[in-house]
Amino acid sequence: MADKQNTKGITVRKADDMAEWYGQAVVKAEVADYAPVRGFMIIRPRGYALWEAIQAFLDRLIKEAGVENAYFPLLIPESFFQKEATHAKGFRPEVAWIAQQDGEQERLAIRPTSETIMYDSYSRWIRSWRDLPLRINQWCNIVRWEVKDTKIFLRTREFLWQEGHCVYATEKECEQETLHYLELYRRVAEELMAVPVIMGKKTASETFAGAARSYTIEGFMPDGKALQMGTSHMLGQGFATSFGISFLGTSGEHETPWQNSWGMSTRMLGALIMSHGDDKGLVVPPAMARRKVAIVPVFVKEQEKNDATLALARDLAKELKHYEPVLDERDEVSAGWKFNEHELAGTPLRIEIGPRDVEQRQAVLVRRDTGEKRMVPLADMRDEVRRTLDAIQSTLYGKAKRFLDESVREALAWDAFLAADKEHRLILAPHCGDAACEEAIKEETKGVTARCIPLDREKSSAAGMKCVRCGKEARYRAYFARAY
């Protein structure tokens, strides 16, 4: 699927213009493409394979946690939105409606999230304590008619996600599991994608519409902007009350249950590309790459030698089949062209084999992340591939973690806060907790928002501190940054 435009490399340096770099990386590496309808995207096979890696990793974890997958309808009656007032207000501007159809009395929305349609069913399915906990997840598409500029994966009018919706008899169990799902998101980000995150609680003004509290994992991108990568909402009892969900408790009394909802979307792919990509293209962490190795035979003029090279390359592909290697046998493009393509695609490892290597029973192993080349005896290749893939995974994580840690600036005073913002830092600052003061920060800085109050108590504690902006007593320390 390499057309002429796409096989050209990225023409801008990531450090010089990350927005342009990102757009080129996504399209030229064939991760995604712009759709004919504005604000929509096409996820191409290379990008979808990354999403499948996330799905497989997370789906296993949530099933272990007792969650079952299901599927609820795409279309939601308008009246359902109105049942939970805060929720309705939060989502109404983004809802796409379908044109009236054959006598349906009510307007139908394309789901912007599925709390309302799911909880309507829950109110019929849940009868007694025996039905709890109820843990359901769905993998589906979502439409939110964004009015801001859209950007592939980061803000699109349609995206793919999973949304988990659980119901519990007790607040304690609900809170515990709300945090457990957040922990699973952290594992997706850090263990699979090698993207370090901060776990935190959203401030009141950033809390999900209808939730009691929202938890988040926040990443920090190389251009100095934060990215919300997954959220888990403790919904309290508000939706249950609005939708009439109750259960017969063990005591024989009717009780109102507690709920959570939690979601992670294709936005993750944006985080992945921005965190690890470089001027040559994508860098895919080995744990996520389906095809972890590209084997490139280097051809010369003598066909006989090429036959031997190819035979060896094929043997090697068989030996490494566990890594689903790409064996690039094409003879219509040069070896250098192939190297560029596999680098653009982000394949973690490349093995180059030429006629001399055949003679000497060796091959060149090239790391995508560092570019490091090593001559490896064929006898050692399998072990060396395994070791190097592990090394790439931890190097990528380590590098991104250092960047995150070094990006943090503590600011106790407003001028320090402004200075840190100028340097595109992730600012840890004490805050009074007042929504108006938080809004004032956003206005005065033209865009800095509270990302989260860290779950790490040592970091969130504001004992004896004053609010970084208004000087009143601080209630907590929170991370502030510009954000996608």
Next chain:
Amino acid sequence: MADKQNTKGITVRKADDMAEWYGQAVVKAEVADYAPVRGFMIIRPRGYALWEAIQAFLDRLIKEAGVENAYFPLLIPESFFQKEATHAKGFRPEVAWIAQQDGEQERLAIRPTSETIMYDSYSRWIRSWRDLPLRINQWCNIVRWEVKDTKIFLRTREFLWQEGHCVYATEKECEQETLHYLELYRRVAEELMAVPVIMGKKTASETFAGAARSYTIEGFMPDGKALQMGTSHMLGQGFATSFGISFLGTSGEHETPWQNSWGMSTRMLGALIMSHGDDKGLVVPPAMARRKVAIVPVFVKEQEKNDATLALARDLAKELKHYEPVLDERDEVSAGWKFNEHELAGTPLRIEIGPRDVEQRQAVLVRRDTGEKRMVPLADMRDEVRRTLDAIQSTLYGKAKRFLDESVREALAWDAFLAADKEHRLILAPHCGDAACEEAIKEETKGVTARCIPLDREKSSAAGMKCVRCGKEARYRAYFARAY
């Protein structure tokens, strides 16, 4: 999630009223539920797990065939539909449109199928022979605003499916692979679901809108109606021409490629339930069941004995963990109640263990399909479970295959045709191939349609035969039946 209504069994016999039986089985076994919007469905965890089994089986096969997954937008601009005239005409009545949004000039449809939006991209992605074959599939939701009565899984306004869309340099390759995907559908139906099918070609009037020819797998349900279970369309070059897809051939000339599209949907779950279910509920073939065994400890009054029973049941659950057994430890419902529930759910095998079994180191193994009970020594249990699961799978298939084979009636004359229809048979009859004659059959019988011309040449051959209705020379023999 067992509420009072659902734990009651099915109140009608399958043989007496299959439509009512089906509706009850689906809802009471918690496979699916009616949605608040008419014609839509909620796929509950038990049903979705069956869909996941189909996805896992088929996804592996198509990846082996070189197909890659991707994702294209939900919304399609109106002008795209108009590019391929036959296609547009075929789908227009079923399209749901979204209400006008912020200055988009064109009406947007919710996808009823994705040929048009995918091929628009293909026209940009495909440049030369190097880009072919291009094989892309997507798993997604589809909306078709059915005006006929809807029925869960069989005809719903939204359903889940996969749609594969491939492009080839040559007609031969395209035709071969079109048939290969049909063969994969046959394997899903027969090997995984134990539902035998007939592979055939649709007649001209039943061909997919815009295709050169359509291939199908047709099942035959116990109530004497056929069910189209998956189709693979050889599209020819029509869409490629309409969408401007061309490629630079090896000769240096621009050529028009050949395309196919193929789809299989959640309708499969309807076939599964109707084919194997019985008066007690679902019967899930072992190959499809995630949890293949239910272990039910039978409690008595003496707690000490129950402790021993439970300990043994837990040991057994560990030993059988490969089959992901359900260990039903509930003590608030009777053993009989549990048996009924697991039968309703269709769990292939049940193991009952009581105090006497503990003493005698044995347990009762009960087959869901036949109801057969056997006392099995614990030492033999693992082997016996494996053997019995295999036996259930082949018994289910064998029984359904016998039903299919015995349902076929050959009819050479119109009165024989009508008689066979009265007996709800699958009629194999010679036909002239004329669309008007085919339409007349449908009108005169009030609903009998040509299901397919069998791929089996011995069956399709009409040498020397006359059309069953008009008496003109027959072009082929086809299967005719009423259908879902």
